[in-house]
Amino acid sequence: MKNIRNFCIIAHIDHGKSTLADRLLQSTGTISDRDMMDQVLDDMDLEREKGITIKSHAIQINYAHNGEKYTLNLIDTPGHVDFSYEVSRALAACEGALLLVDATQGIQAQTISNLYLAIDNDLEIIPVINKIDMDGAMIDEVKDQIIDLIGCKPEDILLASGRTGLGVDKILEAIVEKIPAPAGDPNAPLQALVFDSVFNSFRGIIVYYRIMNGTLKKGDKVRFTSNDSEYEADEVGVLKLKMEERKEVECGTVGYIITGIKNAKEVKVGDTLTLTANPGEGIKGFEDVKPMVFAGIFPVETDDFEELRECMDKLQLNDASLTYELETSQALGFGFRCGFLGMLHMEIIQERLEREFNQTVITTVPNVSFIAYTGKGEKVIVNNPAEMPDPTRIDRIEEPFIRAQIITKPDYIGNIMTLCLGKRGILLNQSYLTQTRVELIFEMPLTEIVFDFYDKLKSQTRGYASFDYHPIGYRDSDIVRMDILLNAEKVDALSALIHRSRSQDFGRKLCEKLKELLPRQQFMIAIQAAIGAKIVARETISAMRKDVTAKCYGGDISRKRKLLEKQKEGKKRMRQIGSVEVPQEAFLAVLKLDD
Template identity: 85%
Template sequence: MDKIRNFCIIAHIDHGKSTLADRLLEFTKTIGERDMMNQVLDDMDLEREKGITIKSHAIQMSYEYKNSKYTLNLIDTPGHVDFSYEVSRALAACEGALLLVDATQGIQAQTISNLYLALENDLEIIPVINKIDMDGAMIPEVKDQIIDLIGCKEDEILLASGKSGIGIEEILSAVIERIPAPKGNEDAPLQAIIFDSVFNSFRGVIAYYRVYNGTIKQGDQVRFIATDAEYDADEIGVLKLGLDKRKEVKAGDVGYIITGIKNAKDVKVGDTITLVSNPGEPIQGFEEVKPMVFAGIFPVVTEDFEELRDCMDKLQLNDASLTYELETSQALGFGFRCGFLGLLHMEIIQERLEREFNQTVITTVPNVSFNAYTSRGEKIIVNNPAEMPDPTRLDRIEEPYIKAQIITLPEYIGNIMTLCLGKRGILINQSYLTTTRVELMFEMPLTEIVFDFYDKLKSQTRGYASFDYSPIGYREADIVKMDILLNGDKVDALSALIHRSRAQDFGRKLCEKLKELLPRQQFQIAIQAAIGAKVIARENISAMRKDVTAKCYGGDISRKRKLLEKQKEGKKRMRQIGNVEVPQEAFLAVLKLD
């Protein structure tokens, strides 16, 4: 066991984690030259297109150092704030972490929050400054920032470049020298924690685990403690670029197990695997994930509902931070109420459903969960507008607040203040980390961040601000339910819970947008936004008019009048019975309202 090292790479988004991982794999000859490509661990098309890591990926390398052979288990982690749950699970399987900082950008918000996650898990941190060969590299300044943040010595900071392969050898020797070997007893009862899982349509569920104590052998009878299910270990092994079969996996190592489980719900991330013959205690792993943003996902064709349910099960297996429950909507039929960690997470899930599972889905307006208290003192958790109690029974509503940490350059302070105060934020603290880096702390309602806050922040600061947030509880707020009516009928999928001060503005924009998107009919359509019985905005789509008088050439005006009156009657009747189809674009447009 003293020849094993488990470590992961953590950093802010775009600081070069996957590129560094590529170089490490190349240097240790884990991957042949034929298989080598950029971002080799990112195996989803989406990850390559967007240039971000969405899933953590584990891989084992062998490396010879001072005449003895070491086994290195590396986990490459995502950098975006929406995928921090992936990072926390990867950290639970490691003893050390490489903290990457981009030499041109310095320390950013996600660097700090990932660092705190690692310190909570008592990991050995190895600071690495990446991209040192770029023109804008500020190596001395970034060194000072790291020393301020971690309190390490200057000679402990490694300099590297993932692109050109500088400093890779130093990183590998630092991993072996500084990161402690895993502790554990090979002869104790088996304890292995599941940190990830995938679904393979031929083999069933494949679970990835880290063994803390004991040894797991092929053919053993194993028990998953949380679900209390027992299976045979048909195949076990370690994770190279593919799955590498072994007879046994011992304490301290990271591996996979295939037991032929077909039902995705039987495997829970964070569960402990033990032997039926000699059971061990469960390991306290991760806390349950807390979703931040909720949205409904519905199949376009109602018949596809069962198929969508299967796909959601498989997707949840691969992405444990997705939560969902059943929901029905008058406009859209059966579907799911899903909880996401953020808007990017929601977008990725929607894309993955379309690409990997061939499901076209409609997503409703994202919102957060509120606490509503009735006049009798009952507490109701409101996850979507339909659950909002009647205003006459309502005593008060509380909305979730977050603490937002924004790190930026001093010249953008004004823009950020304007943006955050406009979103009902309260400035708590402003402090200079260095002469060129300032940290702003705000308390803000989560509802204001759900829509387009992150995009606006990036555009106001030309991409120089980094943003991270954590929930701080609920506070009372004046939240109202705004309905959209088409010809007097409510479209429940377009309802939104919104702060009263913003409702009128939002309602007007939404009505204007719908006017552009709804196709014209033979009758007039009235689009209204209403709070309760009070209409706060209205737009009309005028009717398409058929020229009924075309067949009258010349002749008496009363003949034409008769035809036009007849048409008018028809339009009136049509309007009473006609229903308005809402196209898919209309639901998506709500998300992109400026």
């Protein structure tokens, strides 16, 4: 055990974690040049296309130092705030972390929040400045920032370039010398922390774990402590680039187990794996994930519902931060109410359902959870507009607020102020971290950042702002439910909960957008946005008309009028019995409303 090191790489998005991981694997010969490619640990096409890491990936590296052989277990983590749950799980399986900072960008918001996560887990931190070969590298300034942040000595900070491989040997030496070996008793009862799982259509569910105490052998009878389900270990092994089978996995190591589990509900991330014969106690795992954004996901064809349910089960195995429950909608039939950690997370889930499981889905307007208090003092949690109690019964409504931290260049302060104050933000603090970096702290309603806040922030600051937030509780707010009516019939999938001050504006935009997207019918369609009984916006799609007077050449005007009146009657009757088909683009358009 003394020659095992478990570590992960943490950093802000785009600071070069996956590139550095590639160099570590290449320089230790873990991966052959033939198999080498950029972002080698990112196995989803989506990750390569977007250039971001979505899933944490574990891999074992063999490394020789001073004549001794070491086993390094590396976990590469995502940097985006929406995937911070992945990071917290990876940290629970490690003893040390490489804190990576981009030499051209300096310390950014996610660097700090991931660092705090690592400190909470008592990890040994090795600071590394990456991208030192870039033209805009500010090595001395970034060194000062790191020293201010974690209070280390200047000589402790390693300089590296993930692209060229410069300084990688020093990093490997530091991992061996500074990160402690795992503490654990190989002879104690087995305790293995489950930190991830994937579904394989041939082998069933493959569970990834880190052994804290004891050892796990092939053929052992194992038990999950949360639900007491028991299985036999058909195959155990370690994670190289591919899974590598072993007879036993020793204490302190990260490995996998295949037991032929078919039911996705039986595996829970944060659970403890132990032996049936000599059970150990459950490890205090991770806290349950708190979703930030809710949206409904419905199959396009109602018959596909059961298939979608299976796909959601399999996807939840691989992404423990996704939560969902059943929901029905008058317009869309059966579907799921899903909780996501943010808008990017929601987009990724939608993409994965389409690519990995061939499911085309309709997503409703994303919103957050509100708390409504009725006149009788009852507390109602409102996750979607349909759950909102009758306005006459409501005493008050509270919405979730967040504390947002934005780090940017001084040139963009004005743009950010305009953006945040326009989103009902309150400026709490503004401080200069260095001469070229300023930190702004706002309190804002979560509803306002759910839609397109992050994209707007990026475009207003040309990508030079980093954004991080955490929830600070609920506050009273004037929230109303807005319904969209088509020919006086509600379309519940287009309902939204919105602040009263923004409702008229939002309603008008939505009606205009729907007017563009709904196909014209033989009858007139009225599109209305309503708050309760009050109509706040209206658009009309005129009917497609046939020229019934074409056969009247010359003749009396009253003859033409008679024909037109007759046509009008027909249109009126059509409107009463005709129903308006809403195309899928209309549901998606709501998500892409520009201000």
